Amino acid sequence: MHVQFGRVLALVAGAFALCLAVLVVVVVLARDEGAIQSDLMLSENITRAIATQPEVRLDQVAGFDWDRVLIVQPGTPRAAISKRLGREWTGIDTIDGGELLIFLRGGDVARFADYRGSYAWEGFSRPFTELPRSRAVLHVRDRVVRP
Numbered sequence: 001m002h003v004q005f006g007r008v009l010a011l012v013a014g015a016f017a018l019c020l021a022v023l024v025v026v027v028v029l030a031r032d033e034g035a036i037q038s039d040l041m042l043s044e045n046i047t048r049a050i051a052t053q054p055e056v057r058l059d060q061v062a063g064f065d066w067d068r069v070l071i072v073q074p075g076t077p078r079a080a081i082s083k084r085l086g087r088e089w090t091g092i093d094t095i096d097g098g099e100l101l102i103f104l105r106g107g108d109v110a111r112f113a114d115y116r117g118s119y120a121w122e123g124f125s126r127p128f129t130e131l132p133r134s135r136a137v138l139h140v141r142d143r144v145v146r147p
Contacts, residue, residue: 118143
């Protein structure tokens with residue numbers, strides 16, 4: 001009885017190891033080395049600031065090195081973003097579907113965030129608004145965000 005239980009346990013452990021190995025291979029082969037992910041903390045900080053402050057200075061919320069922010073309207077095609085940036089846009093979009101805030105340093109993407117709230121964004125050039133760091137201020141009133 002103990003011998004059979006040991007064999008069954010060994011088979012289950014072997015099957016588990018095989019499944020784990022297959023999963024690792026799939027993840028390694030499917031990953032996109034050039035893809036960048038939305039900065040979760042930055043997205044949450046921007047969304048929270050918009051919900052709680054009448055004026056949001058992005059230079060205070062985004063405390064890393066950047067010189068301008070590109071605000072992208074939801075639903076803008078990847079090809080249009082790529083054309084605007086002058087290189088392929090490899091950002092991984094989230095399911096929330098809010099405005100993208102792409103922070104640029106020189107010609108490179110430093111980080112990007114996505115607005116996750118329900119406020120309307122009005123008064124922005126569409127589909128893109130670019131603001132230098134010194135003028136990257138969002139004004140919030142009556143659940144509407146304006147430049």
